[in-house]
Amino acid sequence: MRVKMLHSLIQKSKVLFGVKNETPVLGNETCSQAFENAVEATTQNCQSSVLDEEQLKGNEEFRDTIYDHIRNIRDPEKPATLEDLNVVYEDGVMVSDDISVLNAMIKPSTEDDVRVVRIEFNPTVPHCSLATLIGLCIRIKLERNLVDKFKLDIFIKKGTHSTEEEINKQINDKERIAAAMENPDLRDLVEGCIQEGD
Amino acid sequence: MSGTMGKLELIQTLLGHEGRVWDVCWHPQGNTLASCGEDKTIRIWGREGSKWANKTILADGHQRTIREVAWSPCGNYLASASFDATTAVWDKKSGQFECNATLEGHENEVKSVAWAKSGHLLATCSRDKSVWVWEVADDDEYECAAVLNAHTQDVKKVVWHPHLDILASASYDNTIKFFKEDVSDNDWICIATLVSHESTVWSLAFDSTGTRLASCSDDHTVKIWQQYLPGNTEGIMTPGNEPVWKCVCTLSGYHSRTVYDISWCHNTGLIATACGDDIIRIFKEVEDSDPNEPSFVLYHACHGAHTQDVNSVMWNPAVPGLLASTSDDAEVKIWQFTD
Secondary structure, eight states: OOOHHHHHHHHHHHHTTTOOOOSSSSSSOOHHHHHHHHHHHHHHHHTOOSSSSHHHHHHHHHHHHHHHHHOBBOSSSSSSSSTTSSSGGGGGGETTTTTGGGSOOOOOTTTTEEEEEEEEOOOSSSOHHHHHHHHHHHHHHHHHHSSSOEEEEEEOOOOOTTTTTHHHHTTTTTTHHHHHSSHHHHHHHHHHHHHOOO | SBBBHHHHHHHEEEEOOOOOOOEEEOTTTTSSEEEEEEEEEEEOOOETTTTEEEEEEEEESSSSOOOEEEOTTTTSSSEEEEEEEEEEEEETSSSSEEEEEOOOOOOOOOEEEEEEEEEESSEEEETTSSSEEEEEEEEEEEEEEEEEEESSSEEEEEEEEEEOOOOEEEETSEEEEEEETTTTTEEEEEEEEEEEEOOOOOOOOOOOTTSEEEEETTTOOOEEEEOOOOOOTTTTGGGGGOOOEEEEEEEEESOSOOOOEHHHHHHHTTTTEEESSOOOOEEEEOOOOTTTSOOOOEEEETTTSSSSSSEEEOOSSSTTTTEEEEEETOOOOEEEEEE
16 A cells, blocks of 8 residues: 555656656766666665655654754844745755655765755845855754754755855855854854744 | 675774864874864874874864864974964974974965975965965975965865875866976976866875876765876877876766765775765775776775764875774774775
């Protein structure tokens, strides 16, 4: 019963997200091939009863926990939260091994099954440094508050920013982030945005 | 081969650093180790019988994270590169380690420092996109010999050729560059730019001959580059009569996150990598593989080598198979690899 449900979910996702042969994603695999491999692996898992409802629920809870941490981050400019401004949204939080995102270009979990969390955000203003600052806030908030082991990738929603590749590269370079957070002014700014409560 | 050959045995875990440990460097004689990190300290570890113990903690040398440490080839000096934009040079002439020189000039974080084998040159690089070459004069005097602005972004790493005064640098601009001093006018120039990686190049390692270079990147690959000299028999063009470097092998599909560091053992030829997926991997060249198209296999993969990102790995220069690693998990580990 579960296997059938899973299969149908996967097929629906595939259709919804229009997986087709594109430029190679992982090594020499095409996107479609990678997807097929993932489907195959997941199906096998199902058949050996490894992936069950509890695990699915666990991933969902993890996603909810993550979203709960980032939704209340204050926007650096406006007196509102990132959720209020639709800068972050539930669908923007993706966790590896999550069935609903097998179709996306999610990097798989590490070989040791450490979850990879991918967060997409949509900066309101096409201002480079503000977008970088938001990315920084999201990362710091999660690194400080999540108890479970995870790896984190943060990306700007595609097509919303002319310099999105530049921003994505910066907000995922941990050396740049570490150095930035040693800058007292920047650190204060970030602390101000991520502080809990009013 | 699926990464299960040989054995990587944990010899000891060195505790003490607080927070991320960025780098580790073996003393050229092999019985001392220096480590550094975000706690702004340098810790020096030495052998005490069969165990390794903390010998010294150098605090107050830097105001911010210490990113890399490097022993001079003679072993008498230790250089430290810091986010505070300075590079400190320490020595033990007084009996205790003291900072007797501070190299200033970079506009922001210094990311790497390296000593030339010849002993009288030092190189540093920074987020300010420049690579600096320093000449070591007598008595703790260091003079800036060149400021090289060839990269278009943050420079992550500098390494010297194992025998010659040729410098290689790795950058956030996805390229690797080579520099050397032009004999005719004593000016340092960029003699090669290696383009192939699709994201930041984090680190570099020459093989023992200096004719091969291994690079590792945020693009999750390791690349092996081969030097072709002017007049080479393979018919590779060498414009300007300088050696040309070609990417002869790409190891992809092995690392699932950024590869932060790479070390090429000059004794065994094994390549070790430090990756953001917490795994230390060891690669070995396939015997009798074509030098112009070599094959490397994943010889050993040490899963969960650390509980967080592995930031640096270095083979011991004197003891074959001895490996040190550091991680975001605040630990330094010493391993023994046996075939």
